[in-house]
Amino acid sequence: MPDRMWSLAQFRFDEQIGAAEVYLDRGDGLAPMPRDEAIAYAHARGANLVASWPEADDQLPTCIVAKVSLPVRWEQVPLDTPEADERLWFQAPCGGRDFLVGSGNTFPGRMAAWCPDKAVFYNVSLDEMASMSEQARYFVAGFLAGNQPGHPVDGDGDAAESDLVAWQAATARFRRSGYWYGRWSTCEACGCVLLPDSADDRCHEHLA
Ligand SMILES: [Zn+2]
Numbered sequence: 001m002p003d004r005m006w007s008l009a010q011f012r013f014d015e016q017i018g019a020a021e022v023y024l025d026r027g028d029g030l031a032p033m034p035r036d037e038a039i040a041y042a043h044a045r046g047a048n049l050v051a052s053w054p055e056a057d058d059q060l061p062t063c064i065v066a067k068v069s070l071p072v073r074w075e076q077v078p079l080d081t082p083e084a085d086e087r088l089w090f091q092a093p094c095g096g097r098d099f100l101v102g103s104g105n106t107f108p109g110r111m112a113a114w115c116p117d118k119a120v121f122y123n124v125s126l127d128e129m130a131s132m133s134e135q136a137r138y139f140v141a142g143f144l145a146g147n148q149p150g151h152p153v154d155g156d157g158d159a160a161e162s163d164l165v166a167w168q169a170a171t172a173r174f175r176r177s178g179y180w181y182g183r184w185s186t187c188e189a190c191g192c193v194l195l196p197d198s199a200d201d202r203c204h205e206h207l208a
Contacts, residue, residue, distance in 0.1 A: 012051040012061070013068045014039050022049070023062040032060055041065070084114045088139055090132035092124070100124075100139050108147050108180035111140070126178025144175045149182075149196075170195040 012018070023030045024038045035049075042049040048068040051061040084099040092098040096117050104110030104123035113124045126140050151159050151167040159167075174180050174197045185194045189206035200207060 008072060008074055011072055013048045013072075014042075017049065017051050017061055017063065019061050021060050022051070023060050024049070024065070030062065038063060084116070085135075087133055087135040090124075090136045091130035093128050098124075100136055103143070103147070107182065108149055109144060109174060109178040111143055111178075126176075140178065141175070144178055148174055149180065166195055170197045173197050 017035055020035055021032050022035050022038050023032055024041070025031070026041065039049045042065040045065055046067070047065045049063050050066045050068065052064045053062045084101055086099060088100040089097045090100065090113075092113065092115065094115070094117075096115065098113045098115045100111055101114050101121070102112045104112050106123060109125050110123045111125070112121055114121055126144065129136075129140075132140075148171045149167075152163040153159055170180075173195070177197065179199065180197050181199045182196050184196075185198075185201075186192060187194060187203035187206055188201045190203060192203050194200065194203060202208075
């Protein structure tokens with residue numbers, strides 16, 4: 001599961017597909033075959049060979065037969081201007097009533113907000129929000145649940161037990177504060193490595 005949308009520059013068809021062999025379903029299930037044979041099969045049908053899943057290092061690309069028009073371009077969809085839902089109000093850092101509108105698309109936990117007084121969008125975290133509507137509270141809870149970073153893995157994709165325990169504690173605190181600092185630091189009192197959500201100088205045990 002990719003963590004971001006892929007770029008059109010990564011779209012591959014026909015000879016752009018780098019592998020010598022590909023998977024293609026010619027009506028009787030996915031089967032491996034030489035790439036050039038797959039391209040010829042697609043062209044014979046007035047279409048192209050399109051890599052439908054980005055190539056993984058150790059796997060053959062899975063392809064489909066589909067028509068490609070040049071130059072390659074994205075589907076066009078009209079953009080709506082996002083409308084603020086007034087039920088998603090919260091008391092903003094500036095004192096006014098602003099509205100949550102979506103994801104900040106920056107650091108984990110950052111949400112996009114709309115300030116009607118100044119007519120500006122800006123990013124806000126849960127800790128910076130004072131009182132809020134019940135709807136806003138549940139918006140934030142759902143946002144943080146979906147937005148929390150995944151657990152750490154080593155080179156083989158396995159998770160160390162100590163990493164998992166730390167991740168559970170860090171994400172639990174993240175869902176209360178909305179902050180994910182994402183940096184290495186140590187406790188100035190005992191020298192332990194601080195969890196990445198924290199902006200404090202001291203660990204949980206040594207906070208004054
Ligand atoms: Zn400490």
